Amino acid sequence: MSKAANSMRLAEPYGLYIDRSQRITFQFEGQTVTGYMGDTIASALMANGIKVISRSFKYHRPRGVLSMAGQDGNTLVQIDDEPNVRADMRLIEKGMIVTAQNVIGSLKNDVGFILNACSRFLPVGFYYKAFFKPKGAWKLWEPIIRRMAGLGKINVQATPEESDKQYRFADVAVIGAGPAGLAAALQSAELGANVMLIDENPMPGGSLNYARYQTDHDQVLSLRERLLKQVQSHVNITILCNAMCTGWFDDNWLAVMTKKRLIKLRAKAVVAAMGSFEQPAVFRHNDLPGVMLGSAAQRLIRLYGIKPGHKAVVLTGNDDGYAVALDLMETGTPVNAVVDMRANEANSELVTAVKEQGIEVLQGHTVIEAMPGPGLRSIKGVHVGKIIGEGKVAGNSRFIHCDLLCMSVGYTPAAQLLCHSGAGLEYDEADAMLKFKDGSLCDNAVITGSVNAVFDLDAVVEDGSYAGLSAAELAGFKAKNPVAFPNRNKASSTQNFPWPIFAHAKGKDFIDFDEDLQIKDIQRAVAEGYDDLELVKRYSTVVMGPSQGRQSALNNLRIVTKAANKSIQGLSITTQRPPFHPEPIQLLAGQSFQPLRRTAMHHRHLESGAQMIPAGLWQRPAYYGIPKKRQQIIEQEALAVRNKVGLIDVSTLGKLEIRGPDAAEFMNRMYTFAYVKQVVNRLRYVLMTDETGAIIDDGIAARFSQQHFYVTTTTGGADNVYRAMLRWNAQWCLDVDISNVTSAYAAMSLAGPNSRTILQNLMSDIDLSAEKFKYSEVRCGHVMGIPARFLRVGFVGELGWEIHVPSSQGEALWDGLLKAGEPYGCMPVGIEAQRLLRLEKGHIIVGQDTDGLTIPQEANMDWAIAKKKPFFIGKHAIDILAGRQLNRALVGFSLPVDTSLPEDCNLILRGNDITGRITSVARSPTLGKIIGLAYVATDQIQEGSNFDIKLSNGECISATVTATPFYDPDNQRQAL
């Protein structure tokens, strides 16, 4: 590989992308390579005469530059920890360490290359038929296959750099800054549209930067200069270079990837000017280093200032090949022949110019085979033969020396993004190319340039202007004066040779370079019955490699349809899915947004050593202390409430204001109980069912006036209940206002025998005595000067109040209550203890003791149903179900305290039959036994009877059905 540094480098003005004043040195396969700032890895290697960049996936064949546009998988390399880097796109950096991929050993001495000689034993789909026999063989094969499979190597320890996302907006987005895109952007901007021009290359210009188009290249350069100057100076145009559009989603949502940012671009209209992909011809050894697309050679010359070879042959099926020949000659690369597949001589100035240079033109001929150099690392010439039919060549051939073969046999539209947006392709047999189906473009999308099958440069520019005008109009802008496009309809032409595929008896005529698939592989797949494109794809993996069919889809379509004896007219290629370019996952991740909710006392809980647990979006304190003492702490907290006093943060409960003349009627419809006659300043339990009668939420309703209810919901149910209320009242049209004030109020439950004393000491405007403030009553007043709502509730079965205050003052009240309660043994209590306390009272928790099908009768909640009401949501279903036999019922059960503690969801058994499950269970320090709630069969509910529980370890224990409440069955303590 040792070559003189930059031996293939051309002098200026060639090398648009490179800065010759800045040399950069890097390592490739252990060799020091020097390039210039702006060089890609591939261009720097080519400049130094290094043609072999990596090896192929299956046969480990040497591979080099093919497209020089990041559109193929031939140049995937590894850079440090980063695999699958496209060497023809990635700029070189000082000290970069680059190695080849798919090698066992080194790029030069690859042991895996032996597979190339074994290819006849590895036909298409061989892996479906091998490795699994004899029994146990897979264990031997698996590690080998895993070592062989995959591309580069990732470092699982690598720490990705931070990246982020960004939303951007445009009236018109133009994808592709080639001649069509530039013209479109200008036209849209002239009409006043805000234009975003997106291009994956370092600078705008597209093919104007490298393609010759015509004999007088100066005219092309003048056009380029004019368009760029106008675009770059236009205030309405923003140019995004080095930006790859990777997906086109609904409503013109474009995913645009830059080095460190994923841009989510929303455009009113989109101009698709992404151009087309040049296609390879198919012949023996068409994959070797030295065989490249004509446009790749032109990119090397004009973008990077590199001679792509020493002696060339151009294989062409259109006039573009002649332009390539002229470029090669201009840069001192002799062209030994132009092999033109077309039977008839083209009458164009390009052809004439080539002939005037004395280059031999072989009309109606093709390359049959590229003759490999040592180790298949280069070519030393080509065999050329006369075409005598579709894919057929006359027997005699001629050898022509060359180390470079440029192919210009046709194009396929860069259709992927358009296909993401819903557009469809179909093969046009007359022009031998894929085109977009009429009417298949999504709303507000326009296509232009070669993606629209327009290739003549003047026509491309005019087509671009027309597209820009159309897009601006779609975005709501109007031209002041009519704009004429006289040549637009003359524009469409084909550049495709209809059948650039020439099978060779010895094979190695590759359709898909990524997967090393030859013509016979595709034919064999069809012969085995996979005669549909999608099936062939999955069986053979054609078009599934890194290039995603950019160079293989069209020829694959041709071969499959021919092998399956189908008409190709109107057929399309396989489904195109995002992303269009490889997307680093770190770019997709960016800053994540997972909203959280915290109560006003959240930090006080943390400061008190609380173990927090999620409850929907909220964080709630489970208990206060270290996990090792969890059970002990929970019991201490529960006993504090039973014997002294505890303070529980209940801010996460949903809180809704129901106000208006029809408030009571609304409550009556939403909930199962009766509310019309609910006394002002009193509480009432609320139970909500859905249309099927299933319990979906519960809480309490405080009536502050005839027209005002303050309702709580479960923590997780607040948003759903609020939405349901809005939805139902949109039908009922009751005169009621529904407001979700969950976050506006901090709420805490002060419960325990000492609660009254503590609270009364902090307030003066409400008498908390048992006579003046009874159980189930509510008041508005002040505590510590803070306006508050006091709800005398009994969820935990002790004397206590829920105190609801503005959230900005919640922390102050929490502090004040704990401080005032200190002499009375007040301590913060977590929700684990609260759950235990409510279990002792036999109160259910919706979602824990109910499931999505639980009806009130099953949960012993029929006391909460006002049966005389004409309507509430779910009443019809509940009435029907009331007449049927229940299948299960929720019962209390108990176990001796020293029994193994069952877990939630442990099964209830009768013999081998499952009859139910535990919904709640805990060891009660107050009662000195294990208590719980469980669904059992309806013949297992007899108080004092036993049923079996299967523990998580498989052991069965017998529990006794026990009446609830387990604690204070007469509810005397909460009424103190």
Place this chain on the structure above:
Amino acid sequence: MKKEVSIKRSSVYRKCNLDTTTYQVLNGFITPMSITDPEDEIDSAKKLAICDMSWLPRTGFKGKDTISWLRAQGLKIPKQVNSLEKSNDGSLIIRLGITEFLILTDPRGMGELSVELNNGWEAKKFESVGMNTYCLPRQDSHACFLLCGEYVPQLFAKLCAVDLSVNHFPHLGVVQTSVARLSSIIVRNDLSDTLSYLILVDSASAEYLWDCIIAAGQELDGRTVGYRSILKLI
């Protein structure tokens, strides 16, 4: 401790609590006036800064009689949803729905409108005369932040899928949208020459959004500032 008026706390008051922070009580809230060097904060506020304005007096009303009641108070009603009118004292009367309004004191002054309206709204009296106007506790249901400086649109571009750039979201524009997946009310209210946006979000999620804004603002050199620097920009 009886009758003691407790100092109110913003949902994010800990975020501004440094040794160097100076405080003042505004509208009953303990409010950071400066967090580090006041002069530096003024410079930052011109580029990109966030200031906790949760103390800013505000209230809300909704119900079918709300428009007539507000008119009766001498207020001009914004014609469309997501638009605002300014009252004589500079307060912003923001229309969030057909019959829903947010009254927000302008950060420039200590307008009394929201307090006066709150005092004028009496639930029982309104109920007795059949007036369907209901007060909403906006002071506590929502936190309020002020984002200012020339880079605010770039910051929003990282957090919000709505175009809030200078040309598309004018001074005194109103939008209800999602910021970092959180429902938000955004009002552009420039401070003299400095671009400024007020953002109101669910107070329970205020810390979450604050952290998102700080993280997104890092690459733009955004920082937290006290209210004094905002006053200097007015």
